[in-house]
Structure formats: C-alpha cells, structure tokens
Amino acid sequence: MSKPDIGLPHRSPKPRTSGRTNLIDKGVGLGMVSDILESSGDYIDLVKLGWGTAMVDPVLDRRIALYKEHGIDVCFGGTLFELFQMKGMLEEYASWLGRLGIDWVEVSDGTIELDAAVKHAVISRLKDDFNVVSEVGSKDSSAIIAPAKWVAAIKSELDAGASYVILEGRESGTAGLYRPSGEIRMGLIEEILDAGIPAESLVFEAPTKTQQTYMIDLLGPEVNLGNIGFTEATALETLRLGLRSDTLMKFHGGDDRN
C-alpha cells in the first residue's frame, strides 16, 4: 500500500554517488544478510566486511554474491589491506580480490606506518583495477593528527586516484574524527570542509546516532556516511529524511503547511 505524501527531502536513487550509506558486516550469518537486504536494501550502497573477517569466513563467496545481486558494493576492511601490504603481498591481495569479483578496495594506514609516497603509489597502482577508497586518520585514539595534515593527506590521496576518502572513526566512533569519549572534533571537520575539499568525495565514519545527526545537520541528507551498524540502515535513512526526532524540525520545521 502506498504511503501518504508528507513531503520528504530529496534522496538520490541507487546507484548513487552522494548520500551513500556504507555498512559494516562483522561476519553475520547469511540469513541475516538476506533478511536485511529485503527490508533495507534500498538504503545500503556498500558493505565493508570489517577488518580481516573475510579471512575466516567459510561462506565468503556466497556472501559477496548476495550483496552484488542486490546492487550493493563490497569492500574488505582497510586492516586486511594493511596486513598484506606489511607482508609485501600487495599483488597477491589484488589478485585475490579480482578472483572474488570485488570491485572496491580500501587503502589505509590506520594501524601500520605507511610513507605518504608509498600510499600514493599503492592508490595509483590499484585504481587501474578497482574503485579505490583511501582512509585518513589513525585508529589509535590517543593519536591527535593536526587538521592541516588531514587536509594535505585527503587532497593528495584524491589526486593519486582515490574515488572517495574515508575519514576514520572506527567501529566505535572513538578515534580519528572523534575523541575517545565519542565527542565530535567539530573544528577538524570545519577545517577539512573550509579547505575546499568537496563533501561528495568524503565518507564520514559515523557509527553513533549523535555523530550521524551532526553530519546530516551540517551537510544535509546527501552526506556519505560509513561504519553504520549492520542493522541501522533504515534508522539512518529516517534521520536523513527528518523522520526521527533528532532531525524532524530541521527538515519539516519550516512553514511548509502552505
């Protein structure tokens, strides 16, 4: 049955390049995957198989196939890239992704040290075969990187060929963009945007509702958000559309009764 027309904000249809919702799959059962895709599939653009879970997944091929059948991009966690990179096995990694039919790859240095020039070379190498998403920011919650360094890293990685740059938040929302308490580093986000980097090229990791609300308040319903909990895509969609208390007045509070 069709829903009443209440006047919702515009959302791009899938496949979309803005307003993307990227989930994190920590190794849930495939029944759960099918189940979520039926009710929330339209609100999911990419699923990241968290960190190295792919390495211990006995049903990896079927998992990837399920997502692709539903028009959802699949990507492994950046930590898995870091492990292969650290072992000098980048080509083995790329070849494995290729055999699995995966089109996206995340290049990060949240845990290992990676010289900027090496990171750029890796992005440049992988962009021939994949959509590359690079990640900026440390997973170490005590590492406070200055805004100017974030800006420089983001710009140079986009120049090297990354389709998107992810701004680190971890699964817990307690590092990178966020203080260990989960509080948002608002000044950092402002400096990144003020530097002229287009928001459409960024994916903000925002696992908590407070963090999601802040980014939607700042950048609107079409902001790209990542590390969304596996069962939270529908809840996030309601935040984007002003269908939850936190954003109701923002999107519907004007005099739109006329």
Added chain:
Amino acid sequence: MSKPDIGLPHRSPKPRTSGRTNLIDKGVGLGMVSDILESSGDYIDLVKLGWGTAMVDPVLDRRIALYKEHGIDVCFGGTLFELFQMKGMLEEYASWLGRLGIDWVEVSDGTIELDAAVKHAVISRLKDDFNVVSEVGSKDSSAIIAPAKWVAAIKSELDAGASYVILEGRESGTAGLYRPSGEIRMGLIEEILDAGIPAESLVFEAPTKTQQTYMIDLLGPEVNLGNIGFTEATALETLRLGLRSDTLMKFHGGDDRN
C-alpha cells in the same frame, strides 16, 4: 519437555492489560521478526515501529500482518504522529492507519510543541477509532519538566480518553524519566505514583536492564514496560520472574523452601 516447578511469580496470560512488554522495532528484517516471535512471542504485547520507520518500510503490510497473526498489537512511533499533526494532516494519518488495519495510535509531543487543549482534542478524536496511547515527557534530554506538570498531563490525558500514558525515556533511556546519564529520576516516579495515578494505566519506557530492574523492584512483575530492545523480550521476562541475578533474591529470597 516440561520444566521443573520452581515456584515463579504470577504473570497474566496474553492478551493482558498489566505486565505488558512493548518492544521497539527499528526496521529489522521480517525473517528476524518471525524468528523472535517463535521463541519470545508469549512475552511481547505490543510492537512500536520506531518513530517514522514505517514511512520507509518496503514490507510494511507484511510486517503488520506478521505481528497481528501472533496476537501482538502494532503502533507507529509518536514522532510520526507529530509530523502529520504539524503538517495539518491528522485525518490523512488516521485514514492511513485504518487502511493498514492498525488499532493503536500514539499521541505525543516529545519534539513538536502541542498546546495541551489541542493534545486532548486529538486524543478525544482518535479514541473513537483507535486505542490511544499518549506520551508525556520531552525527548530533549536538557528539558527537565517538574513532577507536578507530569502529574497534571498524565491525569488530563487519561481523562481525554487515552488507554495508557507512556512515560518518555527514549530508545536510549537518557531523557524524560532519566537523566542524560541514564540515571533514574526516582523522585519524579514517586510523585507520579503518590498522586494516585494507577500504575496499570502507565507504561514506563525502560530500555536498559538497570531501568527495568528498578521498575520491577518498585512495582512488581506486572509493571508495563516500553521501548524494550527488539531481542530483549525473553531477558526482560526472566527479570520479571526472578530468573536473573538482579531480581533473584527479590522473588525467591524469602523462606519459600517450606
């Protein structure tokens, strides 16, 4: 196989008017719904489709049908009522609920401002077609409403025709009955009960175990509790029956070995 008779507190069977457990469904998959209903259905009285999730649910009709088949009441979140009310579309809302076969409606003003007289008129209008649940308390965690105002609002809304009044706690347990830290406003709860309002007319939103335990300690196993997490109905039932550490001694600590 039957369970040993260990002597559990009395619980009303379904359909019941006291000791109700109201879950919140944030848009889970329908496989998960069926699955939970098989193992916990006897412990679930009403499911609220959280805030405006119903507006973006591609399987809404089947979701409602599933709950009704299992003898579980369905209600939309109060925020969705507030959106339609704010847009001057109350009758469209009521008509939509009617077409969906929904018997319950929540009337709240947790986000929008609603004059008390208007709220009472809405309750009075909707009670002809629905079981009305009205909600008292703000979703704004910094809004501390005085106990006397809670009491007056609850009494007048019951007089206007509400079947139950819900005491706000949010999905997170950090507003209304609770301080932003989740701490219980015990004095507030006492004043409400001391004012002679029957606990059977109230539904206490209590998403955390600490909050559930407090209410069961205070009012016994037959207290009505709301905003229970979707997978928590069985865990709550064990709290009600003294089958968990937190309430074990309360219900089984007396000299009942004789």
Added chain:
Amino acid sequence: MSKPDIGLPHRSPKPRTSGRTNLIDKGVGLGMVSDILESSGDYIDLVKLGWGTAMVDPVLDRRIALYKEHGIDVCFGGTLFELFQMKGMLEEYASWLGRLGIDWVEVSDGTIELDAAVKHAVISRLKDDFNVVSEVGSKDSSAIIAPAKWVAAIKSELDAGASYVILEGRESGTAGLYRPSGEIRMGLIEEILDAGIPAESLVFEAPTKTQQTYMIDLLGPEVNLGNIGFTEATALETLRLGLRSDTLMKFHGGDDRN
C-alpha cells in the same frame, strides 16, 4: 575459494580444550542460531543459555539439539543452578539436565551465599554426571574480593573436580574481574596466574573488545574466553589471529617477511 596464506597464529581445531570461545545466548530465535552456526560455528565451543532463560524458552529442546548437532557444548547459566540450590532442589536440577541431554553444568555463587564446603560438595556430586564449570567472583559490582581469596577458591574448586573455573565478568563486563567502569583488574589477574594456576583451566569472562584484547595480549590466541556476545564469535576469532587493528602488530609486526 581458498584464502591466501598470510601466516596466521596456530589455533587448535575443534573439539578443543584451549582457546575456547564460550558464547552467551539470551534467548535468540532459532533461525538466528542456525544462521550464526553456519558462518561462525567453527569458532564456537560452548553456548551458555544465559542465567534462567531456559525456564521460559518454548523451544528449549530444539535449541539444545541444534547446538549439539554442530558440535557445540550447551550449559545453563549459573544463576539457574543457584535458584535450584537455594530451593533445595539440586537433584531435580541434575535430573532435568540429564533428561535434556546436557553434559555441562555451571556451579556458581555469584548471587546466593554458598559455604565453600557446600560448593565443593556440589561440584564433587555433579562431576560424576557432568563436566562441571565452577564460577568464582561476585555479580555485585561493589563487592571487591581480595586476590588471595580468588586464588584459594579457584584451587579448591579445581581440586573438587571442576573441569574449568570461570572468572566472573557478567554479561556487561562490570563486576568480578572488572571494575564497575569495565576497567580490568590487572593486578588480580596477575596474582591468579602467578599463583601457578594453569591458564588452560580458566575461562575469563570478557564481553568487551578491550577486555578480549587484553587477555589475548597477555595469554595468546589460545586463551579461553567466556560471555562473548552471541554475534561476536567471528570478530573474536579475528582478534585471536591478529586480523584486527587491536592485535595486528602483536601477531604480525615482527620481521616475518623473510
């Protein structure tokens, strides 16, 4: 498709006596059980049906059968033992477990007071029919038991016939081994290990990632961990193998490129 050989730490295959992962099932649906077992079953050794959930489970027999079919041990929560013990119904409890085909039993005194001699006698009685797991530590987060008392209790319960001793952490990780904030009582853990108790005889309750990481850092991938969240077995396995940021450098940071 086989995974690339990246050089992972050794893990014992199932059935195993070290490196065990014990989950807690709070009464999830059976569809969810089957689903998790397909993708994570190799990483699960025992499932505890939390506290007294078994008493209100309408599908208890099928639940037990599902786990056993997948080579996973089943145990009821210690709180349920305490209830039967307190009511003087130990033999009814043992007989019920026998009829259900359950091979494991937990003996605890986290909530009730149990004289040490009585606890030893119970362990001794039950070890004839079951694998006994005894638990040390209080569920009361304000009860700080001195390390020497932990050591004495653990030693005497192993002597009485317990196969493993569980060190209490609660489902929330806020009691026993942990302060109410979740912080780890590191000195306590050190004293227990320094007393010559073999780590292979212990199961550390560690529901949070921080707690799991600490124990793996201290004792390696083959530490026995309990009270793991129902959907967290795969995530824990990646921690054990250095496939997540938190343990990546520990297991892969050496010069193992040669």
